[in-house]
Amino acid sequence: MQAFLSAATVFLLALIHAQEALAFIECSVLDYGAVADNTTDLGPALTKAWQECVIPQVTTTVATDVLLYVPAGNYLLAYSHYFLIVDTVTFDDAANWNLHIAGDIFLPFNPSLTGTMLTFENCENILLNGPGAIYGNGYRYRPGGDLTLYPSRPRLIRFQTCNNCEITAITLYDAPMFHVTIIGDNEAHDMSIIASHIGETDGFDMSGNNNYVHDVTVENGDECVTVKTPTNGFVAERITCRYTAGCNIGSFGSGATGVDVQNVYYSDVTISNSDAGVMIKSYPNCAGTVKNVTFTGFTLSAAAYPIYISAFWEGGTTDTGTLQISDVTFENFQGTGTPTRPAVLLDCNKATPCKDIAFSGISLTDTKADSFTNACGSGLSGLSSC
Ligand SMILES: *[C@@H]1O[C@H](CO)[C@@H](O)[C@H](O)[C@H]1NC(C)=O
Ligand SMILES: *[C@@H]1O[C@H](CO)[C@@H](O)[C@H](O)[C@H]1NC(C)=O
Numbered sequence: 001m002q003a004f005l006s007a008a009t010v011f012l013l014a015l016i017h018a019q020e021a022l023a024f025i026e027c028s029v030l031d032y033g034a035v036a037d038n039t040t041d042l043g044p045a046l047t048k049a050w051q052e053c054v055i056p057q058v059t060t061t062v063a064t065d066v067l068l069y070v071p072a073g074n075y076l077l078a079y080s081h082y083f084l085i086v087d088t089v090t091f092d093d094a095a096n097w098n099l100h101i102a103g104d105i106f107l108p109f110n111p112s113l114t115g116t117m118l119t120f121e122n123c124e125n126i127l128l129n130g131p132g133a134i135y136g137n138g139y140r141y142r143p144g145g146d147l148t149l150y151p152s153r154p155r156l157i158r159f160q161t162c163n164n165c166e167i168t169a170i171t172l173y174d175a176p177m178f179h180v181t182i183i184g185d186n187e188a189h190d191m192s193i194i195a196s197h198i199g200e201t202d203g204f205d206m207s208g209n210n211n212y213v214h215d216v217t218v219e220n221g222d223e224c225v226t227v228k229t230p231t232n233g234f235v236a237e238r239i240t241c242r243y244t245a246g247c248n249i250g251s252f253g254s255g256a257t258g259v260d261v262q263n264v265y266y267s268d269v270t271i272s273n274s275d276a277g278v279m280i281k282s283y284p285n286c287a288g289t290v291k292n293v294t295f296t297g298f299t300l301s302a303a304a305y306p307i308y309i310s311a312f313w314e315g316g317t318t319d320t321g322t323l324q325i326s327d328v329t330f331e332n333f334q335g336t337g338t339p340t341r342p343a344v345l346l347d348c349n350k351a352t353p354c355k356d357i358a359f360s361g362i363s364l365t366d367t368k369a370d371s372f373t374n375a376c377g378s379g380l381s382g383l384s385s386c
Contacts (some may be wrong), residue, residue: 024055029075030045037376063098068097088118107154109141123161125165134164141153155176158181165258166189168187168190192218197243202225220243229288232261246271247271262290264294277333298330303338311323340371355386362380
């Protein structure tokens with residue numbers, strides 16, 4: 001009896017504690033004009049609830065203390081109209097709160113819709129979580145697969161100059177353009193992106209210092225989890241990519257100077273039916289540095305270019321580039337490429353060869369012979385040492 005009582009007391013105390021932990025403030029969009037009828041624009045309600053309910057009530061640095069809440073139901077997200085401003089939704093100077101999306105959000109087809117649907121700018125300690133979803137209806141912006149008809153079609157989510165933010169447990173479907181762009185020092189994890197198998201549908205485009213992406217799945221026809229410049233410190237782990245362009249670095253566009261990507265680490269990545277496993281993509285007129293990059297533990301099946309460094313991605317022939325790619329390690333790659341392409345293809349600048357490219361445990365089948373141009377390193381026969 002004594003034991004039972006004390007167990008009950010412990011249980012009660014735990015309950016009381018849980019109640020206390022649940023004492024958050026909830027700002028529901030339904031109280032600020034949203035209607036879960038998949039017709040009323042959710043944008044204005046998001047902005048209004050944030051301005052009038054969230055901002056005034058944030059008093060701690062625990063993001064989950066104040067929720068901007070989208071309850072279960074179907075919502076249309078078109079354009080935000082708040083006072084006289086008509087725009088996509090931007091949370092500027094946002095700090096210490098949680099956008100909690102339990103509902104399903106749908107984008108309409110609207111040819112004049114452009115920009116990013118949900119932007120967090122100059123933000124700090126924001127949690128964006130599910131269990132809801134955003135349906136981009138991207139296929140309607142690309143009739144017959146035509147990417148040129150609506151070239152400025154909308155993107156879904158952007159963290160612009162944000163730190164200590166987290167996006168998780170939300171599912172993103174078929175953005176008209178890119179899905180998640182993160183600039184800063186943030187974390188994306190335990191979520192999926194599922195889109196058409198077509199270009200310009202990037203999954204996660206990451207730049208900044210010490211971003212961390214883990215336990216995510218991307219199915220699309222473009223970048224899976226990709227590092228952009230500038231980046232200093234990046235880790236990606238337990239990534240699954242289907243029909244993607246791979247887990248890449250770049251692309252650095254024609255004339256991009258000041259490229260600066262360093263200290264990048266990818267581990268435990270599964271890639272199937274993709275244009276590439278891993279690529280570092282640039283033009284011969286790029287300038288800057290890519291260094292100290294590790295790709296380890298890749299399982300590929302039918303990846304067109306399993307390992308590919310190209311200074312001539314999308315052309316350019318003047319071979320005077322000064323982008324220095326060095327200290328790149330590929331280890332433990334297994335699985336299949338495609339019979340018409342090399343397992344490893346290094347196509348670097350003559351003026352600035354790729355240096356210290358190290359390979360170990362590369363076991364890829366169903367490929368052509370490796371090909372190395374203007375590159376040195378270790379671990380593969382035919383690759384000259386530096
Ligand atoms: C909501 O509306 C969108 C487009 O306006 C449509 O594609 C979608 O199927 C609708 N969702 C539901 C659950 O009816
Ligand atoms: C190389 O990058 C890794 C992260 O992948 C980091 O831990 C390590 O310190 C870096 N090495 C140097 C020499 O900066």
